[in-house]
Each structure stands twice: as structure tokens, then as C-alpha cells.
Amino acid sequence: MTTAPARSAAGMTDLHLATRNAAALWEALGETRGQEVTRRPGLLGVGGGRNGLRVILLSPEPAPADLALVPELVRAGGRVTVEDPFSAHDFTELRLTPRTLPVMIRRPGPAPAPVPAGLEVTRVTTAAQLETAARVVVEGFPLSHFQPYRPGEVFPTGLLTRPGTELFLAVRDGVTAGACVSVVQDEVSGLYWVTTLPEHRSAGVGRALMHALLARRGDRPVTLTSSTAGKPLYDSLGFEVIGDATWWS
Incomplete structure (x- = not known):
């Protein structure tokens, strides 16, 4: 059945x-x-x-x-x-x-443990922070078609006042280490470009971003499209697969 x-x-x-x-x-x-x-x-x-x-x-x-x-x-x-x-x-x-x-989707539920020690996740509120987030995503995800990087091209300042759209930075021991984008639409929060810079990988940066975002959005379903490398993290946080998308390029 x-x-x-x-x-x-x-x-x-x-x-x-x-x-x-x-x-x-x-x-x-x-x-x-x-x-x-x-x-x-x-x-x-x-x-x-x-x-x-x-x-x-x-x-x-x-x-x-x-x-x-x-x-x-x-x-x-x-x-x-x-x-x-x-x-x-x-x-x-x-x-x-x-x-x-x-x-994948994570249904509403208790937030995971607090962000690990030595890591801090903050919401992007200024043009300077927005440029930092854009550089992290372009270089760390990476978005090769946006290289070399050009200021204002990837995440224009209009996103700062766009209803439902938020960006976040992860800082590790005082140094920017990761970033991601969140969008609220209907009753769902979506996560995109959860990124860790290469020199900070395997240090819990991606998990810190996820913990912070789920604490902020855990009262509603959270969706994302997973890479192969990211799926074990999402599995551990209670996400489940709801379909297999095909991207044609």
C-alpha cells in the first residue's frame, strides 16, 4: 500500500x-x-x-x-x-x-542543543555583513559562475528589507566561517546555501548554523535541498526525504 x-x-x-x-x-x-x-x-x-x-x-x-x-x-x-x-x-x-x-523536511519540534562553544551565529542586518555573506557563499559553496567575486551582484542590498528573507553569518573564534539564507513562505521556512569556508570545515560550523536556524524557525516545517556531503548532518537533525528533485543543466 x-x-x-x-x-x-x-x-x-x-x-x-x-x-x-x-x-x-x-x-x-x-x-x-x-x-x-x-x-x-x-x-x-x-x-x-x-x-x-x-x-x-x-x-x-x-x-x-x-x-x-x-x-x-x-x-x-x-x-x-x-x-x-x-x-x-x-x-x-x-x-x-x-x-x-x-x-528534505524537518517537522516542527524541539530545537537542537545550543550553538557549540566557540561559534556564534548572527543575523545579517547591514550592507557590510551582506557582502561578507555573499563572499562566503561564492567562495565556500562554491558558486563558480560568480567568480571572480563582484560586490553587490549575488546578494543585493534589497534583500535586507525583503519580507521573509534573512541571511546569517557564523563566526568561529572571531573569524567569519560560514553563512546561509533563510526564506519564509506560506507556513514553511526554507534553508539555502548552508556554507562553511574550506579552512573551517569539520569544526561544527554547518551544525552551528543549523542549530541557530532551527531554534529560530523550529515552530514551523523547515525544508531544504541537500547535497551529498550535507545529508548526514540533516539526517542527524531530524530531516527526512520527501522527494528527489532533478536539476537539469
Whole structure:
């Protein structure tokens, strides 16, 4: 017997909620970066600059007209990522290559232990802190398409006043060691680019970021898309896989 997917009070599955949250992130980035944003019921497209084109499918069965728009967007050229959280479509004919990443959720519950000693996590509130967070993510994640780094390009100052969007820095023994982004959309908080700089890895920086964010957002579901390296940490914090997304690039 197949277990029905968990649904919110609004009737959306966990995977739909995670997808809407990711779309909210990219819409915020697109608008604050001054990029072209394409909004359709079945997809969101954000294009421009060194980020290239980002398309997120919002449903496993978008309307035919929405799905037909994907090739048009892709053929505009440049760097392309088509994110299909539902792994429902094949874009091989667009000469894109797939990779699969788990989408995870942590349901509301007690916060984990406090941030480990020697580490401090603070919310980004100034333009200088925002630039520091951007550099950490570009260099540590890394975001190779944004290298060499250009101030104001990755996280524009407009994000500081964007409702529902927050950034955080982790400091280890007085030195910036990590960063991440959080987005609140509907009833879900999403985490993105949980990053530790190479020289601070294996020192609990990623765990410190997660502990701080879960303490702040633990009263609601928290979603993320995991890398292979990050999944053991998320498993240990009570996240569970709700789907395997396919990213085409």
C-alpha cells in the first residue's frame, strides 16, 4: 500500500510547499538583482547576468502552455538550470544533463542543543555583513559562475528589507566561517546555501548554523535541498526525504 504524501492545512503536499519556498527565493533574488522574472502558474523563470537562467517547475503537471515555455527560455542561451522538484519531465532533448538531489523536511519540534562553544551565529542586518555573506557563499559553496567575486551582484542590498528573507553569518573564534539564507513562505521556512569556508570545515560550523536556524524557525516545517556531503548532518537533525528533485543543466 502506498502512503499518501503529507499535506498542509491548505491541502498542499510537503513537496509543493518546499517548491513554492524555493520559487520565493529565486523571485526575491531576481527582483533585487534587476533580472527578468517570468511568472506562470506552472513555473517561475529568472534570467540575467552571470547566474544565467533559472527555471523552477511548480507542479508535476504544469499546463501545456507553461511547459512549452521551457524550451523557449532555454534556447535564449547562456548558463541554464531547470529545477524539476517532482522529477516528472525529461529535458534531454534540450541538451541538458540531469542530476538528482533529495528534498528534505524537518517537522516542527524541539530545537537542537545550543550553538557549540566557540561559534556564534548572527543575523545579517547591514550592507557590510551582506557582502561578507555573499563572499562566503561564492567562495565556500562554491558558486563558480560568480567568480571572480563582484560586490553587490549575488546578494543585493534589497534583500535586507525583503519580507521573509534573512541571511546569517557564523563566526568561529572571531573569524567569519560560514553563512546561509533563510526564506519564509506560506507556513514553511526554507534553508539555502548552508556554507562553511574550506579552512573551517569539520569544526561544527554547518551544525552551528543549523542549530541557530532551527531554534529560530523550529515552530514551523523547515525544508531544504541537500547535497551529498550535507545529508548526514540533516539526517542527524531530524530531516527526512520527501522527494528527489532533478536539476537539469
